[in-house]
Amino acid sequence: MNINLLKNRVELENVNYGEELVAEEYNSDELAISEDQRTPDVNDILTETIYKKAVRLTMLIGAALMPLFFLPWTTNVLELNKQMFVVVIAGAGLVLWLLDIVMSGKLSWRFNPLDKGVLALAGAVALSAVFSIAKFKSIFGAAVGLSDSLLTVVSLTVVYMLMINSFDDKGKALRTFFSVSVVVAILYGFLQMSGFQIFKYLNISILQFTASGAFNTVGSVNVLGMMAAIILPMLYTNKSENKIIDYLSKIGILAALAILVIINWWVLWSVAIVGMLAVVALESLFSSRKGVFRMSKFVFPMTITILGILLVVMGLNLVFVKKNLPVEIALSYKLSGNVAWGVLQENFAFGYGPENFSLAFDKHGAGKLRNTTLSGIKLFDSTSQVLNMAVHNGLVGLAALGFVLWLLAQSLFRVLSSRLMNFDQENIGVISAMVAAVVAMFLYPFNLVLAFTFYALLAMIALAVWGDKRVVYNVEEKASLSLISSLGFIGGLLMALVGLYFVSLNYVADVKYARALNQTEAEKALGYTIEAINWKGNDDRFYVLSSQLALNLLSRELVTKAAPDDTRKNDRIQNYLSSAVSLAQKATQVAPNESNNWGNLGNVYQNLIQLVDGTDALAETAYLKASELRPGDPSFYNRIGSMYLLRADLLRRLVASRSVDFQQLNLKADAALLKAEDAFKKAIELSNNFGLAIYNLGSVYERQGKLSEAVKQLETIAPFNANQPGLAFELGLLYYRANQKDKAFNQLQRAIVLSPDYSNARWYLALIYEERREIDRAIEQLERILSIEANKDNEIVLKKLEELKAGKISIPPKHVLDEKPL
DSSP states (O other): OOEEETTTTEEEEOOOSSSOOOEEEEOSSOEEEOOOOOOOOOHHHHTOOHHHHHHHHHHHHHHHHTTTOOOSSSSSTTHHHHHHHHHHHHHHHHHHHHHHHHHHSEEEEOOOHHHHHHHHHHHHHHHHHHTOSSHHHHHHOBTTBOTTSHHHHHHHHHHHHHHHHHOOSTTHHHHHHHHHHHHHHHHHHHHHHTTOOGGGGGTOGGGGGGGSTTOOSSSSHHHHHHHHHHHHHHHHHOOOSSHHHHHHHHHHHHHHHHHHHHHOOHHHHHHHHHHHHHHHHHHHHHHHHHTOOOGGGGHHHHHHHHHHHHHHHHTOOOHHHHTTSOOOOOOOHHHHHHHHHHHHHHOTTTTTOTTOHHHHHHHHTGGGGTTSTTTTOOOSOOSSHHHHHHHHHHHHHHHHHHHHHHHHHHHHHHHHHSOOOOOOHHHHHHHHHHHHHHHHHHHSOOOHHHHHHHHHHHHHHHHHHHTTOEEEEETTSOHHHHHHHHHHHHHHHHHHHHHHHHHHHHHHHHHHHHHHHHOSSHHHHHHHHHHHHHHOTTOHHHHHHHHHHHHHHHHHHHHSOOOTTOOOHHHHHHHHHHHHHHHHHHHHHHSTTOHHHHHHHHHHHHHTTTTSTTHHHHHHHHHHHHHHHSTTOTHHHHHHHHHHHHHHHHHHHHHHHTSSOHHHHHHHHHHHHHHHHHHHHHHHHHOTTOHHHHHHHHHHHHHTTOHHHHHHHHHHHGGGGTTOHHHHHHHHHHHHHTTOHHHHHHHHHHHHHHOTTOHHHHHHHHHHHHHTTOHHHHHHHHHHHHTSGGGTTOHHHHHHHHHHHTTOOOTTTSOGGGSOOO
């Protein structure tokens, strides 16, 4: 049926392939359903251009390869490659679609309520990227986080729009290609987890990373489980006439269930159960309307429900499979909520910007972990996608997401409340999978594959419900439409080319960075990082690594003796020194809100204390800035304390040499120790069980002559480090200096029990035996030292042994601690 509007410039078409037509009239605000059958007009389908066919093919390729695609050349073999893939698919599809409009002179659009939500979501991400605290990362993403970046969201939005406006089969082909691809991905992931690493047998060195049981083409092990839980309703309701696809669906169901059983996490089972209950509810509704109700359809969904609840309650743990799988570290829901709330209090409208959760975690979450073993960890996602959006996009993003979900619920409610008779079982699976995906958003963060799945399911629902409704504009009959289409073509082509250009730059730069990380020679690694910087100068990771490599080369130059004909050694030293500083500074300029960059700058300055005067103050300033960005983290104050402790030791060495004004240096050394003491105390205030800071504070007290305080600090951490022979040795020497000789003797005995070849512990134990006049035992300790290959020719030990055997005793009058360590 053709209804002429706008004087033959707009046509409303109903397209049907042998199914009963259900839609009579549609506008953006109302959805009306009719049982009247209409005769389709297929003229446009018969005369469609090759470009539209190419768009469909491009979308099918995207649906088929997105869950499977990866390349081995980047630091992140999955996410970065998948981002490049989806940008290429979106860009190519957009250009082909625009060419179809230009060549055919017609613009075909399938209006539906979900479009508004998808566009609102993209708009919210764009606004939050504009007001982001790290704009470049928000637009293009970082290697560890790409799914929420503006580039990715825009690409997925374009893919969604192309999907709903390119297919006229109500999404059947799209559904088939995507489900088959997911089945292959799930099956491959299951084989990997089970120990059957397919690529391992190809013996290709560049693919050695696939030998891990945790590797799959979707994401982490938990992402694979989430994908299995979401897709389960689609696989169950798939009733393809193609036997191969039908068998694949059954295999996919078994593989998905096996993965859920192996992981056995309540989050995954919750998503799977919700999806299967949605199948039961929809099947019941449509079966009752058709007058056909069979309980057998509900056996499998209810079995999944019971199995999931039972396994979670039982706590089944298949250790023989899971022992080779890594543990995924994630925040608790409470701490994730605290981070989100802290961000919303700072910027309730737009949050921190896309892909900036790590910065939010540093400021609002890291301090909560300071008394745990995870105190130094850096996390890039919250516990759920919804909380990620709160952090990344603020209330604008949450409102846009709520708008999408509201439109989805409203549209489906109206469809389900109508007398819809031709909604097939496969579409029930799509809706149920979408319900599962929505629940998953509240329970788990999405990566690129899960985000693509969400948009693909939206497109499938739009095609299933509004697949027979299209508006066709004849752009050649009106000047304004021709102008708009021409400008749209230029703008769309420009947008596609710009997107492809930047993603190509990012990709090549990351390939260079990956090569740098895999290099064992510092010079070659530095060369690759400089190449990466030349390709992409806005990535702070490149500058941080470059500064560390320059520092490493500087250290090597300082300890290596110059060849007689080497006249450029001083030039190299100066070059590496200035490069390390300038590269570290550049990292803080590129990403000034990243605490790691300031910590790296402080580390560079700290390593130059012996070479450049005044770098200790610069290092302290950098560390304090890092502490400001990551409040509650005691490690930065510990670094400040360690730096001043090192400076005090350097000054004391100069004092010992008496080659300069040693009195002035003594005062500077004392001042450095006071600063070190203050810094270590601040670190301990932040984390009262920070063992390293407590030990370092004890070292400061020891150098200040406060032996009782030094002993107290080491006694504090000794019970928690009972297996550390070095700590027992140091505590033993402190006890001896504090005239607690019995305790000193016991600690040295403990040290050699923990490490029988601990030569220095046996050396001082022998001296204490000599002091006690237990000469035979002293000789026994010395002989044990000489029995160690590395000490068999030690002249000091040989001389002492000879003296003791000859009856010559020197302690007393000498003191045990007058003797230096071996």
